[in-house]
Amino acid sequence: RKPELPLVFMASRVKHPLILDILCLFLQVTCNSFTISDGEMQDVGVGLYPSMSLLNHSCDPNCVIVFEGKCLHLRTVKEIPKGEELTISYIDVMMPTRQRQNQLKRQYCFTCDCHRCLTGDKDKDMLAGDEQVFHFQNHCSLNTSAEEGIEVLAMCKALLTSSQLPDRNIHQLKVLDSAMDACIKLGLWEEALLFGLRTLQPYSLYYSDYHPVKAIQMMKVGKLQHYHGIFHDAMVTLKQAFNVMKITHGENHTIMKDLTELLEDCTSAISASR
Numbered sequence: 001r002k003p004e005l006p007l008v009f010m011a012s013r014v015k016h017p018l019i020l021d022i023l024c025l026f027l028q029v030t031c032n033s034f035t036i037s038d039g040e041m042q043d044v045g046v047g048l049y050p051s052m053s054l055l056n057h058s059c060d061p062n063c064v065i066v067f068e069g070k071c072l073h074l075r076t077v078k079e080i081p082k083g084e085e086l087t088i089s090y091i092d093v094m095m096p097t098r099q100r101q102n103q104l105k106r107q108y109c110f111t112c113d114c115h116r117c118l119t120g121d122k123d124k125d126m127l128a129g130d131e132q133v134f135h136f137q138n139h140c141s142l143n144t145s146a147e148e149g150i151e152v153l154a155m156c157k158a159l160l161t162s163s164q165l166p167d168r169n170i171h172q173l174k175v176l177d178s179a180m181d182a183c184i185k186l187g188l189w190e191e192a193l194l195f196g197l198r199t200l201q202p203y204s205l206y207y208s209d210y211h212p213v214k215a216i217q218m219m220k221v222g223k224l225q226h227y228h229g230i231f232h233d234a235m236v237t238l239k240q241a242f243n244v245m246k247i248t249h250g251e252n253h254t255i256m257k258d259l260t261e262l263l264e265d266c267t268s269a270i271s272a273s274r
């Protein structure tokens with residue numbers, strides 16, 4: 001659980017030396033640890049990778065970190081001129097500037113001054129729509145008591161029906177994502193696909209050309225199309241995912257084998273139907 005108070009603030013109020021030691025250690029760990037995610041970018045644990053902790057943050061980084069099991073890969077996702085600093089993003093970049101800055105401050109104790117933060121890049125799109133509505137949405141999408149797929153789906157549908165928000169609004173986007181995941185959990189593939197398709201354009205808008213999260217989202221949607229027997233569409237989406245993942249995951253990553261198999265399956269299904 002995230003502490004309610006910034007850790008540094010807590011540390012300044014603690015008097016007992018042993019507790020202070022533990023708290024300082026805890027601070028170092030939270031500031032220097034990496035959340036280990038699986039091939040699908042789902043969080044599976046936390047690890048300490050001392051050499052990686054030296055990398056500075058940017059909200060538009062030139063490197064990404066992907067995992068293969070517990071093995072951490074640092075990969076470049078842009079042309080990097082000689083001498084330019086390597087950067088990664090410590091946080092999810094699909095947040096408006098103020099939210100990103102708050103999280104960086106709270107969790108890593110610094111104020112980011114990258115070009116995206118200075119220009120408020122894409123904030124207008126992320127927060128497009130009526131402010132009142134998305135405050136309400138944010139509140140409801142954080143409702144943790146509804147863990148069952150059916151309840152989550154019902155809540156998401158109610159929100160999507162009542163909201164007048166464009167899909168590029170990040171709160172709306174999170175609801176679409178939750179709806180897709182709930183549908184997948186419930187085996188409602190067709191509905192899952194409809195929600196998933198609506199997320200692709202905004203994902204492309206907010207994540208850079210080569211971003212692992214964007215590729216995973218494309219792969220998810222491509223898999224649904226494949227499952228649904230729409231092989232032509234599946235092929236297009238999966239190829240897009242493939243082209244991004246070649247850079248973000250590398251051609252030897254295990255996930256590329258799954259993707260290659262799916263693509264081959266589409267090819268043979270298409271030629272069999274001729």
Ligand SMILES: *[C@@H]1O[C@H](CO)[C@@H](O)[C@H](O)[C@H]1NC(C)=O
Nearest residue numbers: 053054055056057084085086
């Ligand atoms: C990270 O930023 C700090 C402060 O600007 C700088 O001193 C340090 O060299 C940077 N680290 C790397 C690995 O470039």
Ligand SMILES: *[C@@H]1O[C@H](CO)[C@@H](O)[C@H](O)[C@H]1NC(C)=O
Nearest residue numbers: 139140143144145146151155
């Ligand atoms: C959260 O979900 C539960 C169960 O679905 C519901 O009863 C409750 O009203 C919800 N709370 C909010 C704040 O939406």
Ligand SMILES: *[C@@H]1O[C@H](CO)[C@@H](O)[C@H](O)[C@H]1NC(C)=O
Nearest residue numbers: 246247249250251252253256
């Ligand atoms: C992928 O693996 C093959 C065989 O192990 C190796 O020859 C090739 O260099 C690897 N490619 C990359 C990009 O790591």
